[in-house]
Amino acid sequence: MPTYTAPTKDLQFVLHDVLKVTEAKTPGYEDLEPDFTSAILEEAGKLTTEVLAPLNVSGDKEGCRLENGVVYTPAGFKDAFEKVKEGGWPGLDMPEQYGGQNMPAVIGSAVGEMFSSANMAFTMYQGLTHGAASAILAHGTDAQKDTYLPNMVSCDWTGTMNLTEPHCGTDLGLMRTKAVPQDDGSYKITGQKIFISSGEHDMADNIIHLVLAKIEGGPEGIKGVSLFIVPKFMVNEDGSLGERNGVAVGSIEEKMGIHGNSTCVMNYDDAKGFLLGTEHKGMRAMFTMMNEARLGVGMQGLSQAEVAYQNAVAYAHDRLQGRAVTGAEAPEKAADPLIVHPDIRRSLMDQKSFAEGARAFILWGATMIDAAHRSEDKDADGLVSLLTPVIKGFLTDVGYDMTVKAQQIYGGHGYIEEWGMSQFTRDARIAMIYEGANGVQALDLVGRKLAQDGGKHVMAFFDLVKGFCKDNAGQDAAYDAEFIEPLKAASKDLQAAGMYFMQNGMKNPNNALAGSNDFMHMFGHVCLGLMWAMMGKAAREALAAGASDTAFYETKLATGRYYMARQLPATSLHLKRIETGADTVMALEAAAF
Secondary structure: OOOOOOOHHHHHHHHHHHOOHHHOOOOOHHHOOHHHHHHHHHHHHHHHHHHHOHHHHHHHHHOOEEEOOEEEOOOOHHHHHHHHHHOOHHHOOOOHHHOOOOOOHHHHHHHHHHHHHHOHHHHHHHHHHHHHHHHHHHHOOHHHHHHHHHHHHOOOEEEEEEOOEOOEOOOHHHOOOEEEEOOOOOEEEEEEEEEEOOOOOOOOOEEEEEEEEEEOOOOOHHHHEEEEEEEOEEEOOOOOEEEEOOEEEEEEOOOOOOOOOOOEEEEEEEEEEEEOOOOOOHHHHHHHHHHHHHHHHHHHHHHHHHHHHHHHHHHHHHOEOOOOOOOOOOOOOOOOEHHHOHHHHHHHHHHHHHHHHHHHHHHHHHHHHHHHHHOOOHHHHHHHHHHHHHHHHHHHHHHHHHHHHHHHHOHHHHHOHHHOHHHHHHHHHHHOOOOOOHHHHHHHHHHHHOOHHHHHHHHHHHHHHHHHHHHHOOOOHHHHHHHHHHHHHHHHHHHHHHHHHHHHOOOOHHHHHOOHHHHHHHHHHHHHHHHHHHHHHHHHHHHHOOOOOHHHHHHHHHHHHHHHHHHOOHHHHHHHHHOOOOOOOOOOOHHHO
């Protein structure tokens, strides 16, 4: 059965050697001393390794079941959820006012990666709750916050987001779920929602659904969408639970992966709902949840790549197959282990360099969220807004690819359920689809985010890369050649692609949109290139300072060199594709497909 070991040492390296969190000016970061963060990460790592990871395979095999309107989660999930709640993990980075611990988002992200690697389907129950609570925190009235947040922060009550309907996914303006105003200020919600993660289950006393619906008589399309709080059980004035609301699960979706999570069809029949935020501004409120979710989904791409990689490495060390081309490396055995072969090494280096680069990218993004929320840094907010579709789209596309590479290390055994590797691939697949399919992320990046605030944020990104290269060049010839120059070249490719869009996208928008996926991936590579340049710098500094664990830092440098040499040059291919424009993409008539 697959195993998982929390990468606490690498998380500490990123937090302290690379991001130097205690030196940041963000409120709360001054408390993030290495001993403090180590204690949190080690405790979370112990929980994920000993409690959550052992339930991953059994949860996948058993799945959830629906009986008499009640969804039962796999054996062991309920007890594990109680352990997670007891440790206060769901409220780690939520306000103390509502029972949280008010830790920075960067710590929540570090812990979240470990939870998701250990058991992605399980972790979604608390992850969706966190997002729903964040939306109520940002847009709710004081009364709504007091009513719902304490129990949601503790996960005594869980939360969901209800967007998709059978006939509309990305185009939410087509939704039919309606909201009828009532004399008491509430609304009657009627309609059907599908693909609702954690929609119904047996691990919480109440479930707080956030539901998009159209108020009768409102504007057409997306401008007429509002967001409502629709509890499974009504909440009495004293905080106790009252009567059952008019919401019920219709069925559990039969799906490719994340079997341990109850993905439901939810039916609303005159359910009582309460407006969250402003009438007809539901997408604004929902995007608070969706943007957080998109960063969390990017983390899922990393998390499944990481756990799949760990198991592939173990198998490559253990499995005997063939002999090294340069001569037997284990002559006393019948064959050499897989890891002696260059093509196996290539695959493992692809996986390792991606996972470590993605980890730094996500934590860097989390520091921007902290700066935006805790310091009201509008530049940080703009930059993380620009990077959100890159984090979501690039990391889940490539994260899925890495689970396939890990599965391939096993050969035929990777295709056999007994070894458990297919679960990582199946679970990772959904991350490319939900919270906005990756094609939509690419369109959002090119169609909206590049031009946001007059292009201020993308120019800030280019200046950041340029500034890093300028500040760190000329100190070491090897570092310049191996890290700085490749990063410069990749950044120039990205700028050239942006210039192509400016020159050709206005006269024919298809020229920009046909290259959007390539641009998103190019942007992702440049971001990971920047992360590796930063990690390479940190590793060099640690070695120069006489760090005791030289093997760790030398390995970090070798992994970074691999990414810069073997992965980052992909930007030139993406640029070539972008510069071909839309003619070949749009050449066929629809009937010719």
